Amino acid sequence: MKKKLFLVSALSLSLALAACNGSDDKENGGTDATEGLETNIVTIATGGASGPYNIIGTTLADQYVKEFDVNSRTQTTGASVENINLLEQGKAEMAFVMSDALSQAINGEVSFNEPIKNVSQIATLYPNVVQIITKEGSGINTIEDLKGKRIAVGDQNSGVEINARVLLNGHGITYEDVKVDYLGYAEAADGLKAGTIDAAFLTSGLPNASVMELAETTGIQLVSVNAEKVAEIAKEHPYFISYDIAVDTYKNEEAITTAAVPNALVVRTDMSEDDVYDLTKQFFESLPTLQNSHQAANDITLDAAQESVVAPIHPGAQRYYDEQAK
Structure with a gap:
C-alpha cells in the first residue's frame, strides 16, 4: 500500500511540475502547442497557377500550417476582383489583390456595383x-x-x-x-x-x-x-x-x-484583431522563405508596407506595426 501511495504522489508531483514549467514557458515567450488562431481555416485567394500571387501565397499558406496548425491553402482564381468578392462573401480569409481593383472595390466603381465593406488591408506589397x-x-x-x-x-x-x-x-x-x-x-x-x-x-x-x-x-x-x-x-x-x-x-x-x-495583401474586416495580428506577424517573419519562393517578394519590406495604402488597415495589422515602431 505504501508503495502505491508513493507512486501516486510522485505522479502528482510530476504533473504539477510540468504544469508550472508550461506556465513559465508562456510567461517567458515560449510557444504553446495548444494556442493558435480563433479560425481553423485560412484560405488565401491568389490568381493563376503560374503567377507570383499563387507561388508566394502557397508558400505563405505552408507557413501558417506549420505555425498555427490550421487548414491553410491557396485558391487559384481570376485574381483581384474575384478575390475581393470572395472576401466579401466570407469564402476566403486573405487575398492578394492589385491596388487599382481594391480602390474600385472600396469606392463601388467599375466592376463593383456598390462599395465593398468586408475588406481591410494588411500591407502594400511589391509592384x-x-x-x-x-x-x-x-x-x-x-x-x-x-x-x-x-x-x-x-x-x-x-x-x-x-x-x-x-x-x-x-x-x-x-x-x-x-x-x-x-x-x-x-x-x-x-x-x-x-x-x-x-x-x-x-x-x-x-x-x-x-x-x-x-x-x-x-x-x-x-x-x-x-x-x-x-x-x-x-x-x-x-x-x-x-x-x-x-x-x-x-x-x-x-x-x-x-x-x-x-499589390496589396488584404483580409476580411470581420476577422478578429488577434488573428490578424498573428497572421501579419507570421507574414513578415516568413519574408525570407517567401523571397526564396519567388524573387518578386524581394520588394516586400516592413518599411514600405504602410505606403500607398488603399483600404483601411485592419486593427490587428495596425497593432503589429505599432509594436514594430516602438
Missing part, C-alpha cells in the same frame, strides 16, 4: 508590372500600336484586365478599337505561340513564369508605355506609377519603360 508582350517582328513597339490588333487582356474583371482597360483608354484606345480575348497568363502565352493573338497584357511581379518560358521558346519583345503618359493617367488613377523593366529580365537588350500598380 505589379504591366508586361505587354508581342512576338519579334510584329511591328508592335508601343501601346499605341495595339489599335486594331487582337490582344489578351487577362481574365475578365481581373486586376490585369482592369489596368489594361485603363491604360488603353488613357491612350485613346477602347475595346471597340481592338479585338479582345480574356485569357490568363498561360493561355495568353499559348495564344502568342500559336499566333491566335498579336499581343498580351500579363501584369504581375517580375519575372512572370509564363513570359520567361515564352522568352525561352519564342522570339518576343516587350511593348513600351511612355512615362509621361503614365503620369498623366495617374492624375485620375493615382495607383499607377512608371516602371522600367530591367535589361535581360526576359532576354531584352534594353530597359523597357511601362506602368506598374502596387
Whole structure:
C-alpha cells in the first residue's frame, strides 16, 4: 500500500511540475502547442497557377500550417476582383489583390456595383508590372500600336484586365478599337505561340513564369508605355506609377519603360484583431522563405508596407506595426 501511495504522489508531483514549467514557458515567450488562431481555416485567394500571387501565397499558406496548425491553402482564381468578392462573401480569409481593383472595390466603381465593406488591408506589397508582350517582328513597339490588333487582356474583371482597360483608354484606345480575348497568363502565352493573338497584357511581379518560358521558346519583345503618359493617367488613377523593366529580365537588350500598380495583401474586416495580428506577424517573419519562393517578394519590406495604402488597415495589422515602431 505504501508503495502505491508513493507512486501516486510522485505522479502528482510530476504533473504539477510540468504544469508550472508550461506556465513559465508562456510567461517567458515560449510557444504553446495548444494556442493558435480563433479560425481553423485560412484560405488565401491568389490568381493563376503560374503567377507570383499563387507561388508566394502557397508558400505563405505552408507557413501558417506549420505555425498555427490550421487548414491553410491557396485558391487559384481570376485574381483581384474575384478575390475581393470572395472576401466579401466570407469564402476566403486573405487575398492578394492589385491596388487599382481594391480602390474600385472600396469606392463601388467599375466592376463593383456598390462599395465593398468586408475588406481591410494588411500591407502594400511589391509592384505589379504591366508586361505587354508581342512576338519579334510584329511591328508592335508601343501601346499605341495595339489599335486594331487582337490582344489578351487577362481574365475578365481581373486586376490585369482592369489596368489594361485603363491604360488603353488613357491612350485613346477602347475595346471597340481592338479585338479582345480574356485569357490568363498561360493561355495568353499559348495564344502568342500559336499566333491566335498579336499581343498580351500579363501584369504581375517580375519575372512572370509564363513570359520567361515564352522568352525561352519564342522570339518576343516587350511593348513600351511612355512615362509621361503614365503620369498623366495617374492624375485620375493615382495607383499607377512608371516602371522600367530591367535589361535581360526576359532576354531584352534594353530597359523597357511601362506602368506598374502596387499589390496589396488584404483580409476580411470581420476577422478578429488577434488573428490578424498573428497572421501579419507570421507574414513578415516568413519574408525570407517567401523571397526564396519567388524573387518578386524581394520588394516586400516592413518599411514600405504602410505606403500607398488603399483600404483601411485592419486593427490587428495596425497593432503589429505599432509594436514594430516602438
